[in-house]
Amino acid sequence: MSSSFATALGAVAGLYLFLRALLHFTQDVKEPPSIANAIPFISPLIGMSAKKAKFYNAMRDKYNLPIYTLRMPGSRLYVVNATALIPAVQRQFRALAFTAIESDIAANVGGVSKVTHRIINRNLVRDEGYLMSFPKYIHSAVSAGPHLDAMNRKSVEVLADSLEALARKGPATVKMFEWIRHELLIATTDGVYGPKNPYRNPAMEKAWYKFEPSIMTFVLKLQPQLLAKEAYQAREYMAKTWQRYFEEDWFKTGSKLVQCRVKINDEFEISxxxxxxxxxxxxxxxxxxxxPATFWMTYHIFSDPVVLEDIRTELSKGVKEVDGVPTIDMAHVKECCPILLSTFQEMFRYNAIGVSARIAMEDHLLEGKYLIKKGSTVMIPAHVQHTTTSIWGDSVNEFYHKRFVREPGTKRPNPIAFRGFGGGTTLCPGRHFATTEVLMFSALMVLRYDIRPVNGTWVRPPTDKSPLVAAIPIPDWDIDVELHPRDDKEWQVSFSGYDKEMEIAAEDVEGATENLNH
Ligand code: HEM
Structure with a gap:
């Protein structure tokens, strides 16, 4: 062995021992156990970049801990496995805050000015702060009632009209993801932004598709101007377009939601x-x-003839034919189709990759037991909850479309383990709007169309390349499909009565969680 090689080997061994000692002496015994330390501070980084969302499952399966620590250069992550610890984390919404993350996102991803960031960052965990006030400002716009109803109606009408126009042309071949995301983008944004919806301009839609895949480059401040140049230009283009929308008061013809968002900004003196x-x-x-949720929902329904048949039967019972015009009522889709709703929830259970993250604003003893150190991040990966056998049973790895149907005599899986829309004070406020839209698109497709893959067989695209920003991954490749209208009739959608909230997240199920309103 040459002496220089021996010296290098000695230096590596010395560094390794130093890092081990550093990790040991800086890890408090009250913190959750630290794991994945084969190469101290580095192994978690390697694991995460190699396995992405599946890394947390691998750690759960290997160590079987309720909560553990991942030590990385300059940061600590505490990852929650035990469902029982989730309410404990959510209850501490001031000590373990989401607002700290949102504030950074406003600066890094939105690129807001220093003045605006100061306003957003003030009183981060106090009720009078901008981010803590936000849910209260938009509550009436996204909860059951006339405003949500109006927003839903608009989106569903746009979807229904578009599917009608397509049916008129006869069979069509489309790229499934590309086509669905366009349909949903237009319908969603028409519902929210009204007749002056900037996304009606194809340049705006294109800018969104350029910007979205690079959001992580902005979040991590990896010089997006240089490393994600096109995404950066797209963001600047969108910001300019929005400026016109707000300065010309076009938002006044949009939904209550966009108006509430302007109201909070006006009241906090944001220009x-x-x-x-x-x-x-x-x-x-x-x-x-x-x-992507609508894409996966469509995929799961049409790729399995049993699922398709069950949902078609359920929906068909609500179709009324008046003077030869078949009509489906939105209330029937939302209230009388438990298999459709169950398929929607199972789509989340099976596909979701979201991670609820919280920043520790102070040292905190979680459940009087686990020390969470100030400045660290607590993470609740949805995928871990959604793949725990003790919760979902032996069929945990299968897509079972009736899993969430409530049958008399069967025990319902713990609703807290369903993390499709997050939970606690930051539970997704848009879940009722989004759910209605996805269910209505699915219902219209099932009633009106058959979908066949051009190459004859359905193959589920992998999602390994999907950016880890969203709660639902995008497919790695698209599927060429044929859309065949099932009849040549002109269909209609009717809207009877106001919206009712559906049981989607644990917070929608009476008695399943505590009320964390602040
Ligand atoms: C299928 C569609 C959607 C999914 C899967 C989804 C999922 C989520 C998730 C997982 C969170 C984070 C919750 C947490 O960390 O605890 C969240 C937050 C949020 N979502 Fe959604 N979302 C969807 C659609 C929407 C829509 C349509 C809107 C607006 C109309 C919306 C508005 C928000 C807002 C404002 C927050 C932040 C809440 C807060 O900070 O208090 N979402 N969503």
Whole structure:
């Protein structure tokens, strides 16, 4: 062995021992156990970049801990496995805050000015702060009632009209993801932004598709101007477009939701120019998950003849034919189709990759037991909850479309383990809007169309390349499909009565969680 090789080997061994000692002496015994330390501070990084969302499952299966620590250079992550610990984390919404993350996103992803960031960042965990006030401002716009109803109606009418126009042309061949995301993008944004919806301009839609895949480059501040140049230009284009929308008062013809968003900004003295930058973030909330969720829902229904048949039978019972015009009522789809709703929830259970993250604003003893150190991040990966055999049973790895149907005599899986829309004070406020849209699109497709893959067989695209920003992944490749209208009639959608809220998340199920309103 040459002496220089021996010296290098000695240095590596010395560094390794130093890092092990550093990790040991800086890890408090009260913290959750630290794992994945084969190469101290580095192994978790390697694992995460190699396995992405599946890394947390691998750690759960290997160590079987209720909560554990991942040590990385300059940061600590505490990852929650035990469902029982989730309410404990959510209850501490001030000590373990989501708002700290949102504030960084406003600066890094939205690119808001220093003045605006100061406003957003003030009183991060106090009720009077901007981010803590936000849910209260938009509550009436996204909860059951006339405003949500109006927004839903608009989106569903846009979808129904578009599917009608397509049916008129006869069979069509489309790229399934590309086609669905366009349909949903237009319908969703028409519902939210009204007749002056900027996404009606194809340049805006194109800008969104350029910007979205690079959001992580902005989140991590990896010089997006240089490393994601096109995405950066797309964001600037969108911000300019939004500026016009707000400065010309076009939002006044939009939904109550967009009006509430302007109201909070006005009241916190955020200019219309900066409101425009915040609206780029609004698009992330509205679009990033709705579009892929609709793709997977359509995939799961049409790729399995049993699922398709069950849902078609359920929906057909609500179709009324008046003077030869078949009509489906939205209330029937939402209230009388438990298999459709169950398929929607199972689609989340099976596909979701979202991670609820919280920043520790102070040292905190979780459940009086686990020390969470100030400045660290607590993470609740949805995929871990959704793949735990003790919750979902031996069929955990199968897509079972009736899993969430409530049959008399059967025990319902713990609703807290369903994380499709997150939970606690940051539970997705848009879930009722999004659910209605996805269910109605699915219902119209099932009633009106047959979908066949051009190559004859359904193959589920992998999602390994999907960016880890959204709660639902995008497919790695698209599927060429043929859309065949099932009849040549002109269909209609009717809307009877106001919206009722559906049981989607644990918070919608009476008595399943505590009320965390602040
Ligand atoms: C299928 C579609 C959607 C999915 C899967 C989804 C999922 C989520 C998830 C997982 C969170 C984070 C919750 C947490 O960390 O605890 C969230 C937050 C949020 N979502 Fe959604 N979302 C969807 C659609 C929408 C829509 C359509 C809107 C607006 C109309 C919206 C508005 C928001 C907002 C504003 C937040 C932040 C809440 C807060 O900070 O208090 N989402 N969503």
């Amino acid at each position: 219309r120019k900066e409101t425009a930058r915040i609206e780029v973030l609004g698009s992330i909330a509205i679009l990033s998950n709705t579009l």
